Amino acid sequence: MKNKASDNLQDLQYFGEYGGVNPSISDSSTYTFLSAKTMFDTFEGNTEGCYLYTRHSSPSNLYLGEALAALEGTETANVTASGMGAISAVIMQLCDSDDHIVSSRTIYGGTYAFMKNFLKKFNIKTSFVDITKVESVEKAITSKTKMIYCESVSNPLLEIADLEALSKLAKKHGIPLVVDNTFSPLSISPAKLGAEIVIHSLTKFINGTSDCVAGVVCSTTDFCLGLKDVNNGAGMLLGSTLDSLRAASILKNMRTLHIRMKKHSENAQYLAQNFEKDGLRVVYPGLKSHPGHETIKRLMNHEYGYGGLLTIDVGSLENANALMELMQKKKLGYLAVSLGFYKTLFSAPGTSTSSEIPLEEQEEMGLTDGLIRFSIGLDNDIHRTYEIMKECMFELNILNSKASAL
Ligand SMILES: *Cc1c(COP(=O)(O)O)cnc(C)c1O
Numbered sequence: 323m324k325n326k327a328s329d330n331l332q333d334l335q336y337f338g339e340y341g342g343v344n345p346s347i348s349d350s351s352t353y354t355f356l357s358a359k360t361m362f363d364t365f366e367g368n369t370e371g372c373y374l375y376t377r378h379s380s381p382s383n384l385y386l387g388e389a390l391a392a393l394e395g396t397e398t399a400n401v402t403a404s405g406m407g408a409i410s411a412v413i414m415q416l417c418d419s420d421d422h423i424v425s426s427r428t429i430y431g432g433t434y435a436f437m438k439n440f441l442k443k444f445n446i447k448t449s450f451v452d453i454t455k456v457e458s459v460e461k462a463i464t465s466k467t468k469m470i471y472c473e474s475v476s477n478p479l480l481e482i483a484d485l486e487a488l489s490k491l492a493k494k495h496g497i498p499l500v501v502d503n504t505f506s507p508l509s510i511s512p513a514k515l516g517a518e519i520v521i522h523s524l525t526k527f528i529n530g531t532s533d534c535v536a537g538v539v540c541s542t543t544d545f546c547l548g549l550k551d552v553n554n555g556a557g558m559l560l561g562s563t564l565d566s567l568r569a570a571s572i573l574k575n576m577r578t579l580h581i582r583m584k585k586h587s588e589n590a591q592y593l594a595q596n597f598e599k600d601g602l603r604v605v606y607p608g609l610k611s612h613p614g615h616e617t618i619k620r621l622m623n624h625e626y627g628y629g630g631l632l633t634i635d636v637g638s639l640e641n642a643n644a645l646m647e648l649m650q651k652k653k654l655g656y657l658a659v660s661l662g663f664y665k666t667l668f669s670a671p672g673t674s675t676s677s678e679i680p681l682e683e684q685e686e687m688g689l690t691d692g693l694i695r696f697s698i699g700l701d702n703d704i705h706r707t708y709e710i711m712k713e714c715m716f717e718l719n720i721l722n723s724k725a726s727a728l
Contacts, residue, residue: 326395327392327393327394327395327508327511327623328508328580330392330393330395331389331392331393331576331577331579331580334388334389334392336385344570344573344574345381345382345385345570345573346381347382347566347567347570348373348376348380348381348382348383348566349566350376350380351375351376352374352375352376353372353373353374353375355372360372361374365552376563376566377558377561377563378550378552378558379550380566380569381566382566382567382569382570382573383400383401383563383564383566383569385569385570385573386401386538386564386569386570386572386573386576387399387400387401387538389573389576390522390524390528390538390540390576391540393507393508393528393540393576393579394503394511394512394513394520394540395511395513395514396513396520396540396541396542397541397542397543397546398540398541398542398543398546399538399539399540399541399546400538400539400546400549400550400557401524401536401537401538401564401569402536402537402538402539402557402562402563402564403535403536403537403562403563403564403565404523404525404535404536404537404562405430405432405502405504405521405522405523405524405525405526405535405536405537406432406433406436406523406537406562407537407560407562408521408522408523408537408538408539408562409432409433409436409502409521409537410436410440410556410560410562411539411549411556411557411560411562412500412519412521412539412549412556413436413437413441413446413469413471414556414560415545415548415549415555415556415557416468416469416498416500417441417444417446417468417469418444419444419445419446420444420445420446420466421446421466421467421468422446422447422448422449422464422466422467422468423437423441423446423447423448423449423467423468423469423471424448424449424451424459424462424463424467424469424470424471425437425448425449425450425451425470425471425472426450426451426452426453426471426472426473426476426481426483427450427451427452427453427683427687428453428473428476428477428478428479428481428687429471429472429473429476429477429502430473430477430502430504430523431477431676431677431678431679432678433471433502434450434676434678434679435678437450437471438450438678449462453472453476453481453483453488454481454482454483454484454613454614454617456484456487456488456491459488459491460491460495463491463495463497467495467497468497468498469492469497469498469499469500470488470491470492470497470498470499470500471500471501471502472485472488472499472500472501472502473501473502473503473504473505474501474502474503474505474506474510474512474621475505475506475510475607475618475629475631476505477504477505477671477676478631478633478671478676478689478693478695479605479633479687479688479689480505480605480606480607480612480614480631480632480633481613481614482607482612482613482614482615482617482618482621483501484617484621485499485501485510485512485515485516485517485621486515486516486620486621488516489515489516489517489518490516492516492518493516498517498518498519499512499516499517499518499519500517500518500519500521501517501519501520501521502521502522502523503520503521503522504521504522504523504526504527505526505527505629505631505661506622506629507522507527507528507579507583508579508580508583508623508626509583509587509622509623509626509627509628509629510618510621510622510623511623513540515621518541518542518545519539519540519541519545520539520540520541521537521538521539521540522537522538522540523535523536523537524536524537524538524572525537525660525662526660526661526662526697527579527582527583527586527630527661527662528572528575528576528579528662529571529572529575529576529662530575530578530579530582530662530663530664531575531663531664532660532662532663533571534568534571534572536564536568536569536572537562537564539557580626582662582664582700583626583627583629583630584625584626584627585700586627586629586630586662586697586698586699586700587608587626587627587628587629587630588627588704589630589698589699589700589701589704589707590606590608590627590628590629590630590631590632590696590698591606591608591627591628592704592705592708593632593696593698593704593707593708593711594606594608594609594632595608595609596708597634597708597711598611600712600721601721602634602635602636602715602720602721603634603635604632604633604634605632605633605634605635606628606631606632606633607628607629608627608628608629630661630662630697630698630699631661631695631696631697631698632695632696632698633671633693633694633695633696634693634694634696635690635692635693635694636692636694636715636720637692637720638691638692639670639672639673639691639692641692641718641720642670642691642692642693642694643670644718645694645714645715645718645720646668646669646670646694648714648717648718649668649711649714652710652713652714654666654707654710654711654714655667655668655696655699656668657669659674660697661697662697663697663699664699664700665699665700666696666697666698666699666701666707667696667697667699668694668695668696668697669694669695670691670692670693670694670695671689671693671695672684672689672690672691672693676689
């Protein structure tokens with residue numbers, strides 16, 4: 323499948339006030355009107371191209387939004403102050419009290435906690451299902467279901483959602499498919515596969531410098547205007563607005579996203595293949611052994627590879643902790659949550675990012691104690707990284723010399 327997203331992004335030109343090669347940063351919370359009538363119309367949502375108040379929109383946020391819409395191939399996009407700011411606003415916009423959500427059970431811990439705990443306040447219930455079984459997704463849909471929710475590549479188990487099949491199912495039932503595409507920007511284009519709403523935590527790959535949190539909702543003009551509605555828009559009223567200065571810096575970082583994604587994928591593929599050969603239990607969508615390998619091959623834009631995330635199960639939490647500490651000491655990366663940084667980041671999801679999920683449910687979904695999630699960095703010489711990682715594993719007896727003979 324040919325993906326034009328990079329070309330569309332590259333062709334987007336914004337100039338600064340004095341012809342600068344970057345757009346000027348909007349440095350105001352409020353905007354003047356020449357006529358009182360225009361101000362009234364803007365409040366009523368009738369005036370295109372007028373800025374009212376920065377919680378509603380700002381030029382810098384609109385520039386970044388348009389770039390993200392070009393990335394995902396949607397009509398438009400609203401940027402938010404965090405990924406959770408995007409997710410919570412979309413859910414609150416689509417659901418009334420007593421409504422129902424069908425969601426993948428392997429999703430970001432914060433999203434899981436929001437659905438399972440926070441939405442109780444509104445008696446909104448979520449059925450958590452195995453997203454790779456489309457028939458069980460359909461079975462969970464009721465007359466009160468307002469959306470099917472999933473991640474293209476799930477956190478932290480890297481399950482692949484068949485977005486083509488799920489969007490067909492959603493259309494059949496007249497509900498939107500909402501996809502969190504944080505793990506796979508450029509490599510998967512959910513809107514082209516039929517998703518109506520695409521969300522990102524910009525905090526991760528898209529910004530790529532681990533210096534801020536931000537999010538986005540990419541969708542139709544109707545839905546995005548609805549989110550911004552001054553009378554009942556969840557984006558406008560819950561108030562998770564991105565600061566204009568940050569929007570400007572994220573836009574500049576986005577300009578190198580295609581190069582970074584290719585390198586993250588190339589490095590992760592190399593490590594996954596080699597550690598699998600060494601006899602370790604590796605989960606990576608680019609491996610033939612991955613249960614979703616054929617699905618992602620069918621859905622993806624091949625030039626960007628299978629992404630930068632992989633997991634290795636090293637048998638026990640003790641092993642995982644010792645290995646992560648040793649790898650950090652050897653400067654292979656940082657023991658830290660999050661992803662998409664130039665440096666490799668690793669964490670044990672059971673005790674960190676997925677700790678919101680009760681232990682017995684973690685077991686059911688295959689989230690074991692010894693699992694380490696890696697966000698592979700932009701290392702120039704990945705073979706050298708592999709050799710040093712292997713030394714760490716020998717030192718801790720995670721790999722034995724028998725495996726090294728392979
Ligand atoms: C990090 C993350 C989020 C939450 O984003 P924030 O920017 O931290 O609010 C949501 N979904 C996924 C898949 C994530 O990795």
